[in-house]
Amino acid sequence: MPDQITSAADWRSTVSSNAVVVADFYADWCGPCKMIAPHFESLANKYAKPRKIAFVKVNVDNQGEVAQQYGVRAMPTFLILHNGSVIKTIQGANPPALTSAVEAAIKLAGPGAVGGSSFSSGGQRLGGTPVGGQRVGSGQRVARPISWDISQWVNAVLSFLGLYFVSLLSLDPYKSAEASRFNKKNPPPAAKPATGPGGRPAGRATFKTLNDLGSE
Numbered sequence: 493m494p495d496q497i498t499s500a501a502d503w504r505s506t507v508s509s510n511a512v513v514v515a516d517f518y519a520d521w522c523g524p525c526k527m528i529a530p531h532f533e534s535l536a537n538k539y540a541k542p543r544k545i546a547f548v549k550v551n552v553d554n555q556g557e558v559a560q561q562y563g564v565r566a567m568p569t570f571l572i573l574h575n576g577s578v579i580k581t582i583q584g585a586n587p588p589a590l591t592s593a594v595e596a597a598i599k600l601a602g603p604g605a606v607g608g609s610s611f612s613s614g615g616q617r618l619g620g621t622p623v624g625g626q627r628v629g630s631g632q633r634v635a636r637p638i639s640w641d642i643s644q645w646v647n648a649v650l651s652f653l654g655l656y657f658v659s660l661l662s663l664d665p666y667k668s669a670e671a672s673r674f675n676k677k678n679p680p681p682a683a684k685p686a687t688g689p690g691g692r693p694a695g696r697a698t699f700k701t702l703n704d705l706g707s708e
Contacts, residue, residue: 494547510546524585
């Protein structure tokens with residue numbers, strides 16, 4: 493909520509103790525002042541920072557000295573001060589212009605002035621001690637989740653059984669390889685001579701020419 497300025501001294505103290513001051517100069521009888529008041533309050537709730545950014549309301553009827561100091565003649569009038577000097581003046585109920593001016597002034601307040609989302613974690617101190625938690629010492633281990641993949645286990649078992657049965661079916665693979673006819677170290681088998689009827693060696697095949705056929 494914006495602070496209500498109660499005196500000229502209160503105003504000077506507020507300006508001197510904050511880097512940025514956003515002031516709403518208003519009057520109770522001012523209709524536009526009442527219309528934009530909720531918007532000004534929402535900006536105050538969002539951006540106000542103690543000792544950095546102050547949002548204040550100045551009733552011109554009660555604080556005429558302050559209003560005259562800055563030449564305020566129309567209501568509402570919004571003044572934005574940085575380090576005691578006016579850097580922006582907005583007259584009238586203009587929420588977009590007020591928001592834009594406030595967001596630009598917030599950046600002048602320095603680091604940490606702009607609010608933002610924070611991490612949900614409690615943080616970690618040097619030495620491994622979490623903020624609000626217990627320290628993980630040398631005698632403690634961080635448990636890691638174990639994931640069980642059934643398909644990998646099934647494939648491993650099937651591969652083992654396949655190798656096992658293959659080794660059973662091949663009784664002596666080395667001897668089988670030595671006796672194989674595909675072994676280059678084994679001599680090729682001798683060719684058997686061709687035999688004719690009665691088991692006699694078959695004669696050599698003879699070929700006749702055209703002259704032989706003509707003479708017969």
